[in-house]
Amino acid sequence: MDKSDASENHRVLRLLPSVDEVLGTEAGRKMVSEIGRKRTTSLAREAVESVRSEIRITDNRKIFTGENLLAETEAKLHNAGNNEKNSGLRRVINATGVIIHTNLGRAPLSENAKRAVFEEASGYCHLEYDVETGKRGRRGASAEKLLAEICGAESALIVNNCAAAALLVLSVFAHGREVVVSRGELVEIGGDFRVPDVLTQSGATLREVGTTNRTKLSDYEKAIGDNTALVLRVHPSNYRITGFTEKPSITELADLAHQNRILLYEDAGSGAIFDMSEYGLVDEPVISRSIAAGADIVTFSGDKLLGGPQSGLIAGRRDMIEQLRKHPLYRALRVDKMIYAALGATIKSYLQETALTEIPVLSMLSADTHNLAERTRTFAKSLLKAIGTNSDLAVEIIAGSSVVGGGAAPDVRRETMLVALMHGRLSGNELEKSLRMSNPPVIARIMENKVLVDLRTVSESEEVELLEILRQII
Secondary structure, X not given: OOHHHHHHHXXXXXXXXXXXXXXXXXXXXXXXXXXXXXXXXXXXXXXXXXXXXXXXXXXXXXXXXXXXXXXXXXXXXXXXXXXXXXXXXXXXXXXXXXXXXXXXXXXXXXXXXXXXXXXXXXXXXXXXXXXXXXXXXXXXXXXXXXXXXXXXXXXXXXXXXXXXXXXXXXXXXXXXXXXXXXXXXXXXXXXXXXXXXXXXXXXXXXXXXXXXXXXXXXXXXXXXXXXXXXXXXXOOOOOOOOOOOEOOOHHHXXXXXXXXXXXXXXXXXXXXXXXXHHHOOOOOOEHHHHHHOOOOEEEEEOOOOOOOOOOEEEEEOHHHHHHXXXXXXXXXXXXXXXXXXXXXXXXXXHHOOOHHHHOHHHHHHOOOHHHHHHHHHHHHHHHHHHHOOOOOEEEEEEXXXXXXXXXXXXXXXXXXXXEEEEEOOOOHHHHHHHHHOOOOOEEOEEEOXXXXXXXXXXXXXXXXXXXXXXXXXX
């Protein structure tokens, strides 16, 4: 930079607005009323520094004035304010057709679960207090009792996710000893979570048996020795091996383990409470069946097929559950009152045999294809009427499929009807972004430059909202 450029740069920098001037703009005053003066001041200072940095690298032929620098800084503050609003958790409309969408929070809670959280657990509640005796009670006793009942188990325990459940079980029962597991079950699931890593972290030693596609009962039998603590069965939720495959049943593994006076532990993954083969989920272990077949302890997720909040659920023998409860690691992994409340309300729907209608995941999964198609046609007609004939938005109905998601049943697809959207002036990606930036954000998918809306994962109460968002796209 020569002397004249440096001089001009210095002159322009002196025109930068002060933080107080930025706070006095329309955007500044509005933000102060919304998020407070202290936070707004911090964002205003960042906006000024951002403009300062841009001046230093901008061609000096651009004309700078105090007025346009203030306007530019105000615009940056306005954008920062919008980012601030959108930085926390926000409700979205899931139009993807992915029922258990990991990126969108997995299972949406039932209305009963929401009420339990906000009306019963959000204030003071009897979390560790026995109202009848007036003495200290056991944390989570009610939810754990209900959980044990739907699992057909002697007892149950609740921790913060399924990985935590596996870590706790292996730390308590296999630390310093061997765990026998099939090579075909050493899976990696979401977020780089790997079963072998959990085994290592627990202090257990992994003893692999069989091959990727075939593991026989005799393979387990040969591997069991004096230092074996348990046999581990892992349900590979997020992938399938087809063709020339073989694995022993839970009953066979349980008999083998008990003959050798060791434990059988099943990590069931998604956690089906009843047989879901009617809905295409033919391979999901039913927890009560695993318990009845002889598994000493079973772990699974609360926010997948169960349809509740994020949690790791442990069901099994009473003596083993009590050992887990007394271990120091349990205190680090236990859940709060909100989870107990939501989970308890979710489980009650199973016990009252209303789960298919009350729990959103199950309602979406079991939705009648004919009714869903009729609902989609009605929505498309309402949308065409709302946008009129002069809109650039083109609407058609096409056949498609929804998926379970959440690592469960990767090859299961449910037949559905889709609203396919195209725009005269926007590409598929631009239209999808427009929906994503709406309020609330609408999350859809793209195929062949068309934006696809699957009403299977859109609640009927959200349809009016979705219709209005689509109507406003020009």
